[in-house]
Amino acid sequence: MTIKNKHLIYLLSFLLYILLLSFVSADIGPKPSIDIHVTLNGKDVYNFSAVMLTCSKKIYLPENLIPEFNITEYDPINNCYWTPIVSSSPGWGPKCQDSICHFWYFIPKKFRVALYLPEENKTYISSIIENINFRSVFEVKLSDNGGISVEEVTPFFMTYLGNNFIKFIIALFLTLILELSIVFWFFHKKFPRKLLYTIIIVNIISVGIIWLIPFLKLSSFSLPLIFPFSSIIISSEIFVIILEWFFIYFFNKDIISIRKSLLLSVVMNLVSFLIGGWIYSSVAFYI
Structure with missing residues (x-):
């Protein structure tokens, strides 16, 4: 067995180890959230209570x-009852x-928000609010006559589109760094510049295709509902x-x-998928 083949075996063993780590930490990650900013007649409200309402059959x-x-x-x-959400509910x-x-x-x-202002001795209940982002910010405006209006003011980088664009750039950067490192390892000092350009261009295309999958989840086609999401990921990697x-x-x-x-493509994508995925998951935790 040549030294290069031994290095390849060590690399594949390390990738398997990273894969096992990713399974162990699969449940670790950020959770969706919503922030609401409450004002009464244009002024901030500091003394109030709030609950989220969901429509339940019971x-x-x-x-x-x-x-x-x-x-x-x-x-x-909808034939349901709007009631406060408790810890056993969504x-x-x-x-x-x-x-x-x-x-x-x-x-x-879909949810509603109920707010109680003790100084005013009033309870406000919003209309139905639809949330499509992982993290959202809403402006809740109250008035003395009992009126309540809700406006979404989520910054672009926190929206589904903006957040995924940032993650796409990070994923592309990590992929290029890792895959070009593998190419350098394959060719050592005889690294062809034409191959460098090829790797960069094809990764812009392939990573872009892979990142279309999250947007299909929001489309009317709803691809993940037709096929299991894991099978789509595997099929996408094979395609890439x-x-x-x-x-x-x-x-x-x-x-x-x-x-x-073929060997170069397989090794590059294994490295970018496992090591890059592990690094990306750690970075994405803070995005």
Whole structure:
């Protein structure tokens, strides 16, 4: 066995170890959240309580609710009851201070917010709010006459589109660094510049295709509902390996064989998927 083959075995063993680590830490990560900023007649409200309401088929009111939040509003259209969310229901929290309430964990796509202002002795209940972002910010404006309006003011970088664009750039950067490192390892000092350009271009294409998958989840086509999401990821990786193999060989057949280009594509994508995925998951935790 040559030294290069031994290095390849060590590399694949390390990748397997990283894969096992990723399975162990699969449940570690950020949770969805919603922040609401509350104002009354244009001024911040500091003394208030808030709960999130969800529409349930059964009525359950926890004992620790204040009387003003004993809400059981029937919704004839959806045939359910709007009631406060408790720890066993979708949504945990909130933590309220300095005119802002923070809800987190399993946030329902559709919800309402109920607020009680003790100084005004009034309870406000919003209309149905639809949430499509992982992290959202809403402006809740109250008035003396009992009116309540809700406006989403989520910054672009926190929206689904903005957040995924930032993650796409990070994923592309990590992929290029790792895959180009593998190419350097394959060719040592005889690194062809044409191959460098090929790797960069094909990765912009392949990573872009892979990152279309999250957006399909929001489309009417709803691809993940037709196929299991894990099978889509595996199929996408196989597609990327074949795509990069084709690009590498087609544009560099004068310097690399078809067999070596396939091996290069497989190793590059294993490294970027496992090591890059592990690094990316750690970085994405803070985004």
